[in-house]
Every structure is written in structure tokens, then in C-alpha cells.
Amino acid sequence: MAFVLTQTINGVVFGMLLFLLAAGLTLMLGTMRIVNLAHGSFYLLGGYIGYTVAQYTHNFFLACMAGLISIGILGIVSYKTVLEKKFASETLAQVLLTFGMLLIISDVCRWVWGGNPLAIPKPELLQGTVYLGSIVVPYYRLAVIVIGALILIFLWWFQEKTKYGAIVRAGVDDAEMAQGIGINISLVKTLVFSLGALLAGLAGVIGGPFVGLSVGLDIEILLLAIVVVVIGGTGSLRGALVGALLIGLIDSFGKSLLPELSIFTLFAAMVVVLAIKPSGLFGTK
Amino acid sequence: MHYQKKLLSFLFLGSLIIALLVITGSPSVAADKGPIKIGLLLPYTGTMPLQAKGVQDGAELYFDEIGRKAGGRPIEIVKEDTELSPTTGLTKVRRLVEQQKVQFVIGPVSSAVGLAIHDYVRAQKVIQINPTAFTRELTSPQKASQNIFRVCDTTDENAYPMGKWMYKNTNYRNIVVTGSDFAAGHHTLEAFTAAFQASGGKVIKEVYPKLGTMDFAPFLAAIDVKGADAVFGFYAGTDAVRFVQQYQEFGLKKRLPLYGHAAMVDDPYLPSIGDAAIGLITSGHYTFMIDSPKNKAFVKAYNAKYGENPSRYSEFGYVSAQVIGAAAESLKGDVDDPQKVAAEIMKVSAKIETPSGPLAFDQYHQRVINMYVLKTEKRDGKLVNAVLDKMGKVAQADVWGWWNK
């Protein structure tokens, strides 16, 4: 029983982190139909920037803000200067473009922050572990669940309950029409893209104490985010959440029950889901 | 018009590239008594840049110490990035040998790259000093080659003596072994297990998380099995950082003492691991804390040049360079015949004092290496690996009996 509980908590924690990543990517991929291979790079760069801010201010909240804002700005800049343009309208062009961005950001990170794996120190409030019976859970991981839930609520509210969410949905589905009724589509799209980027940057800082920051992490994170978004079905926030939690739990239980096969767990899950439901669990295509 | 502009710009770029290729492509003609060219074939990009940097810094330090000359000829270093990929490693070593016409290659770091370039290097007869690729195959009787030398400890040389040491010097008799699920992890833990069980102990469980695991929580639960009294592990790089940190975070460190291969607490990674590393006992051939005149001088010079303490990779790089320098000096610069050089290396190696101890190669050109048992401690607010015990000289033939029949 304790075993099941521990693995469940671990799975949910990991899943929440994945959700932060996937939410951003699902906005870009699903809502805006942009393939952004640099999503993992946004995560990593945001994390590194947060790390540096944490070094100077010893304040975790400021580090989160720094990661969030800097990558949000990067998102705006990349969208306006490159991704919005005509040459970036085809999927394959986006692949090449964002892959180029991935290479550049990866090298810059290595150049500036070096090859040492870095970790953002946990906020003092959240250090230490709590013992639920015989189960050990670090406080910080519980906090990640809470933060993830808060962001989930915010995004859901934004998408369903505000007029901005409706504008975004309208604008993406039928840009001309939306423009016709006076909506500044370009502005909306830019904001959505930067929202996705900003979530990635924030995830980088939040994941910092847990996953660390190291060379090659951008690609690992990208892969995880893609797996989650694809399994959950692109464009669906609910899909991103379910996909993320599912992956987190599969990963957690898979590793403890079949450790020898843990190299296959994620990919096998992907093949199985996509073979049965070709558009993902909640996909709309 | 627009199209023509694009075409022109591409043509211009293209011809520029071709021109540059032709200029740089022509193999440098080695004039009589030109420089001694040494290629550094290391993973500058990829997930092991710290290892690459350590090896490079160690080698460069030695070459500085001898005034960038050996046997009367100036030393020229050429760097090539393996990108931690076997195919790229092979392409780059070909460039070093066929294009740059190096006489020596120091590298690689990755065992996969080491195996990939092995046959080529053996056929080309260029002298290769392997500083870090530690898969036991490379200097086994089947694969060993006249012109290839290795200065790092093999998985056997490291873990087998440690298995015996643990049985003799601790009361732990039921060990759980854990390591990343790849060749190096398996070989290391198998060597440890063979030694520990031959001595009379028991390895009661093996836990192999996949390479690149981010969250070890489920695996830590698997390690925490009833009846275990200690853990021996092999992790390297970022995996080591995460594993050691999470090992403490989840409370195992208090109950199950953690032992392991020195890669778990490599000096470049210690600051990242933080206090979670304190108390770990590992098997390694080098720490900057070794108290010998040669090492103290080495550490001092290293600090003066780089502002930090040398790691075991620095030692590997330094010794690789020592070997080349000594042979070149002894041959008075006549290093263009690999057979002669190889024979000379065997002759002069006995006279080389490395930061880890005296140097010796066995008949397969594998280093007979001084092994230590290290303990990670905090001294003056900094994390260091202190010497706990000496395991003495280890030759690969002493420790491979359990698989190499």
C-alpha cells in the first residue's frame, strides 16, 4: 500500500512538471499550429537565467519571475521576427527554423553557463521532507503539485472564462473573420506564443531544484513534452493534463515494477496510444 | 530579380566555402623536423564537456611545463570534437591522421568512440594515448595493439579491488549494487560483485536505472530492500549528481551507507552535488589531496594556471602528455616511426612519476594503476575527496580472471 502511494505521489509530481511543459507546447502546437523544436531550449534557458538570478538575490520567487519574463520576451521576439513571417508558414520550414534556434540556444547556454550541471537551490521554506507514515516526500515536490494545479486553473480560466480565450480560439480557427470584427490577430497570436514560451521558462526554474540544468537537457525535455502533448492530443488543455499525469504515473510505476525495461516505457506508451487512437487521447483531428 | 540576388548570394557563399576548404584542406607538409603534432580527440560538445576540459587542461599544463617543446621540436596541438558520437569520432580521427598528419592522438573519452576508432587507429599505426575510455575490451588480449596505450583505470581495475576492500574493511555483507543501465555500469558492478562474492559476501540485488534518468525515486524505493546493509554504485556526470542528491533527499543515506566508483563524486561535479556527497566512500586512482611531492607540485601548478584543483581527468590528460613528452625527449624528436615510439614509451614509462604514483604499463599497454579508497568530506568549507586508504598497484590481468578465461 505504501508502495502504491509513494509511486503515485512521485508520478503525480513528475506529471505536474510535465504538464507545465506540455501546456506551453500544446498552446503552440495545438492552438497555433506551430511546431517549435526549441521548446526544450526555452525551458533550459529560462532555468539557467533563473539560476543566475537566484545566485545573486537568493530569492526563489524572483528567479521564477526572471525565468518567466525573460523567456516570455524571447517568445515575443522569436514570434515577431521569425515565426510570424511568410517563410515560416509551412511545417517543415518551422522544423528547420526552430531546430536552428535549438542549436544556437544550446550552444549559448553551454558557452555562458559551462558544462557543469547546475541546480537551483530550493526555497528555504520548502526544504526538507515530510513523512506520511513510512513514505518520504520532499516538501518541494508537494509544492510542485500545488503550483502545477494553480497554473492549470489559471489556464483553464483564461481559455474558457475570459473573452481572451475566445478571441484566441476564434482567431486561430478563422483569422480573416476575426480580423473583420476588429480583433488584432497578430497581437493575439504573439501573446499566445509568448504565453507558451513563458510557461516553458517558468517550468525550467521550477524544475531547477529537482531535475537540474545540464547540457543535453533541452532535448530530453523537448522529447518528454512532445510525448505528453501527442499522447494527450494537441490543442487540448485537458489532454495535456491527462497526458502529463498519465506519463508521470506510467513512468513512475514502470520504473519500479519493470526497471529493466524503463528505457522503453515512454516510447511504448506512445506507440500503443497512437496506434489505438491515431489523434491522441483527446485529439480532435 | 529577387531570385537572381538569392542565387548570387548562394554562389558567393558557396565559392567562399570551397576556397576556404581548398586552402585549409591541403595537408600541412611536415618539413624536416617540423613541429610534433598532437591531436586532442575529445567530446567538447555533448554531455561530457567537463571530462574533455579536464583532459585537455591536464595535457596543456604538461606541455607548458616543458616549454611547448620536446626533443628539440615545437609541439603543436590540434583539437577535434567527437561530439560524443562514434561516427563523428571516426571522421575526426581520420582528419587528424590523414589531414593534419598528427603523430599522436590523445583521446577519446567515450568508450563507444574508443571502440569505433580502434581498428582504424590500429591499422594506421599512429600512437594513441587513451585518457578516459575505460571499457575493458580496449586493452584485452584480443584487442590490444602495439601503438595504443591507455592511462585510465579500467572498470575491472577500479571495482574489483574495491569489492575485496569492502569485504575486508567493513562489516557489510549484504550489498545492493546500482548503476546506469549501459555497458560501463554493468561492467563496473559485475566486477565489484565478482570480487565481493569471491571474498564471501553477498550482492542481494541489482538496480539499473536507464541512462539519463531524471527522477530516481522509484529506483531508490527498489534499492531500499530489507536485509541490505550498504550500497555500491556507478553513476557518472549528471546522473551522478541527481542520484547522489536524491539518495540523500529520500533519506536513504542515513540507513544505507553509499559506496561507489569515483565517478559518482568527480571533482568537477562536487559543487553541483553539494553536501549530499559528504560521507560517500569511493574507489579512484586520484584525488588532488594525495600527499606526494609530485602531486603537490602538480596541484600548485594547476591552480596557478586554471584557478581550480585538478580532477582525475586532469591527471589522465597530464599523464598522457607526460608519456608523449618523455618519449619524444628520449628519442630526440625522432617520433615519426610509430613502432620506435611505442617501444620507447615502454622504456621510459618506468621513469615517469605521475601525480598518482609511479607509472607502468603492462604487456597490453594498459596502465598498472595505483588505486585509492576515497572519502568525500568538507574541509574549510569546500567539498573534497580525501584519501581514506590505499589499495596499491593494480594490473588488469590481476582482476579480470572472473570474465577473461
Place this chain on the structure above:
Amino acid sequence: MKKGRPVITLLIVLALLCAAPLFLPSYYTGLLTLILIYAIFAMSLDILQGYTGLASLGHAAFLGTGAYIVAIINVKIFHGPHFAIELFAGVLSAGIVAALFGLIVLRNTGTYLLMILLASSMMLWGIAFKWRSLTGGDDGLPGIARPDLSFVHWNLHTTTHFYYFVLLFFVIAALLMYLVVRSSFGHTLLGIRESETRMTALGYNVWLQKYIAFIVSGIFAGLAGVMLVYYNGFVSPSELHLVTSAEVLIMVILGGVGTLFGPALGAGIIILIKNFVSGYTEHWMIILGALYMATVMLAPQGVYRLFRRSQK
């Protein structure tokens, strides 16, 4: 449009390729050999991507399968080269893997196809990584001998002879692939790329056509894998990894999707630049990344189309 021009260009290129070893240093001949191998790989992906419209991030599965089968036969079974068997088995096995994958994945479209192929090839990677007794695990299988062609007085251990060996296969493969895309089958594929529904309405068995294209594409990729393992003399799981699949996709896009020869050009550009730049700076990734971005901005249809006005 002058019909003769493209043919003349191709003949000139072919002549240059034949003459190359005579004026290039051996290192560059070796590099050109690698380029030819990746050119076959990239062109095979173009059949899938450019002509049928099926995007894939798992094409390394076929390259790697061809490579591993040859390696296993060479090292584990025969302890020596057996060219005919290795070639046949390598290419056939890649085709079989394509046939198996094709049964599962062709219901997926667009991004989902991209992803399920990614996942499938990573499963193969996982198998190669874990099955150490057969594949050598992450250490791979070294010591693969090149074919023994002494009966035609070819010593494949020399750089030049091996180059011509690969060039021969490159020409054959390129020719075959060209014939495929110019045939009525090829036109059917183009039709599918444009609109599957229209083709179905016209009475084509779209699924079958896609399936055949998938297998054909896989077979040629397998051939590239066979050549690659002879070139390297070893195989390792990275031949099956996502990174390899991504690299070849980039080659196709850079060169020009749907041009068949564009991807070959893309392979050449990327391999040359990577090797050239990395000799000068550790930061070659920034330069390569900037090149990719510049290509999209200046030549969004791929480099090849800059020179071929008449292509769509």
C-alpha cells in the same frame, strides 16, 4: 524550358564525382564517401516526405536495421565478410521493418505520424541498447570487415576503391529512385500528397500506395545503412537514434523537399559545413543553427530549388 539542361548538369556532376579521388586528398575522398551514403539516406526519406507527403522522424529505423543486420552477420555469424548475403539481408530486413511499421502507423497523419515513427524507431534503439549479447549494447559492434572483392581486383580497404564502390551504389540507387518518382506510381504518390480524399474518390487504394511507398523508402534507407556500416567498420545504437532521424530530415528540408536530388545536396552541405566549421571553433552549433535559419529565410523551398526555377 530547355529540356537538355538538367541532364547536362547531372552528367557534369557525375563526371566530377568520378574524377574526385584523383585530385582530392584521401581525407576528403573519405568525407565524400560519407556524403554519398547520407545522400542515399536523404533521398530515400524524400520519397516518403516529398513525394508521398508523409513526414517522419523515425527514418533512422531503416538505416540502423540495415546496418545492424550486416554487422551481426559479419561479426557474429560468419566472422568475416560475405557481401552478397549481407547486402541482401540488410536491405531485405529494412524492408521488412518498414512493412511491419507500415501496418501500424499509416492510420496516423501529420504530426502524429511524425511522432509514432519517432517512438517506433526509438523502440528499436532501445532494443539495440539493451540486447547486449546480440548487438553489443551501447558499445556497439566493432570490427566489421568490408566486402572481399578481390575477384574484381578491388581492395575495399583503400579509400579510393571504397569510394568508387559506394559511388556505384549511389548511382544505381539514385537512378532507381528517380525512375520510381517519375513513374506513374510516383505520380500517384504526388497526387496523394496533394489530396488523399481526391485520390480515394478517383478510385485509388490510397493506403496500399502509401504502404508501398513506405517500404520502398525503407529499402533504400536500408541500403544506405549497409554502406554506412562498411564505411565505419562498426555499428552503434546511435544509428537508430532520434538524432540521426532528425539530421536526415534536416538534410531533406535544407536541400529541398520533393526534389529528390535536393536532399543529396543538403546532405553534402551539412556534412561539409559541420566538419569544416568544427575544426575552427567549438561553437560550430551556433554557425550551423544560423545557417539553418538563414536557409529558411532566404531559400524556404530548399537550396536545390534556387537553381531549378521550373520545380514546384
